[in-house]
Amino acid sequence: MSAPIGVFDSGVGGLTVLRTLAKKLPKESFIYLGDTARLPYGTKSPATIRAYSEQVMNYLVKLGVKAIVIACNSASSQVFETEWRAIPVYNVIEPGARAAVVATKNKRVGVLGTRATIESGVYTRAVRSIDSVVSIFSQACPLFVPLAEEGWSEDPITKVVAERYLQPILQHDIDTLILGCTHYPLLKATIQNVCGKAVVLVESGEVLARALLKDIQSGRITKSAADHGSIRVLKTDLSAHAEALSRAILADFQISAIEKVDLV
Numbered sequence: 001m002s003a004p005i006g007v008f009d010s011g012v013g014g015l016t017v018l019r020t021l022a023k024k025l026p027k028e029s030f031i032y033l034g035d036t037a038r039l040p041y042g043t044k045s046p047a048t049i050r051a052y053s054e055q056v057m058n059y060l061v062k063l064g065v066k067a068i069v070i071a072c073n074s075a076s077s078q079v080f081e082t083e084w085r086a087i088p089v090y091n092v093i094e095p096g097a098r099a100a101v102v103a104t105k106n107k108r109v110g111v112l113g114t115r116a117t118i119e120s121g122v123y124t125r126a127v128r129s130i131d132s133v134v135s136i137f138s139q140a141c142p143l144f145v146p147l148a149e150e151g152w153s154e155d156p157i158t159k160v161v162a163e164r165y166l167q168p169i170l171q172h173d174i175d176t177l178i179l180g181c182t183h184y185p186l187l188k189a190t191i192q193n194v195c196g197k198a199v200v201l202v203e204s205g206e207v208l209a210r211a212l213l214k215d216i217q218s219g220r221i222t223k224s225a226a227d228h229g230s231i232r233v234l235k236t237d238l239s240a241h242a243e244a245l246s247r248a249i250l251a252d253f254q255i256s257a258i259e260k261v262d263l264v
């Protein structure tokens with residue numbers, strides 16, 4: 001039996017990261033924790049987001065995970081450790097920034113995120129540390145998370161909201177846009193439609209999967225001995241709607257269980 005990789009977010013958003021990881025690392029097992037009882041994180045203060053993240057990471061450690069993926073940008077903006085209780089920790093900021101620097105041709109990059117992520121300035125710092133010439137234009141989109149949790153991926157209301165948020169940022173002639181909240185890939189079709197095809201939308205999943213794979217190969221993370229992995233989904237609040245949405249997002253994968261848990 002190999003230990004699972006723990007992945008967490010405030011809600012269903014991190015499942016967009018999990019599905020990329022599960023696809024790229026099919027032999028690995030995953031435990032996904034959605035802190036749905038306390039969603040959203042992105043409207044809360046840095047201290048609260050940090051405290052919630054610590055609680056979730058401690059809980060995952062107790063479950064025996066061999067690595068922790070913070071599949072939440074808001075949490076990633078407050079957790080800078082690369083290890084937690086001697087377990088490797090991965091956040092989504094650096095991989096997203098790296099993917100954007102590779103994608104941009106005109107060196108003008110937009111970032112969408114929760115208020116917490118945008119106000120923390122983590123993306124600006126991460127992109128600039130990779131390429132100091134890139135100009136960054138940021139926009140907080142607080143209404144996107146409830147729209148994604150509602151499952152309104154391509155609803156006309158989502159389009160109106162997207163137009164309102166994107167209009168100012170598109171005036172800066174960006175050619176690349178970081179979806180700096182793991183909920184936003186669920187609204188990707190609408191966001192792409194509003195941006196037009198010329199703007200490349202960037203997510204962190206692929207680069208993150210490569211980083212994990214590299215660390216599995218180097219032995220920083222123990223390689224799974226299984227032929228194929230499993231996915232267990234835990235939530236701090238479980239409703240029929242949240243369960244159905246999780247199953248829809250993970251439609252291409254087998255879920256061994258969806259359970260409600262208490263962190264304390």
Ligand code: DGL
Pocket residue numbers: 009010011013014039040041042043071072073074075114117145180181182183
């Ligand atoms: N999915 C999370 C993120 O990437 C946050 C959503 C929320 O506000 O809880 O920031």
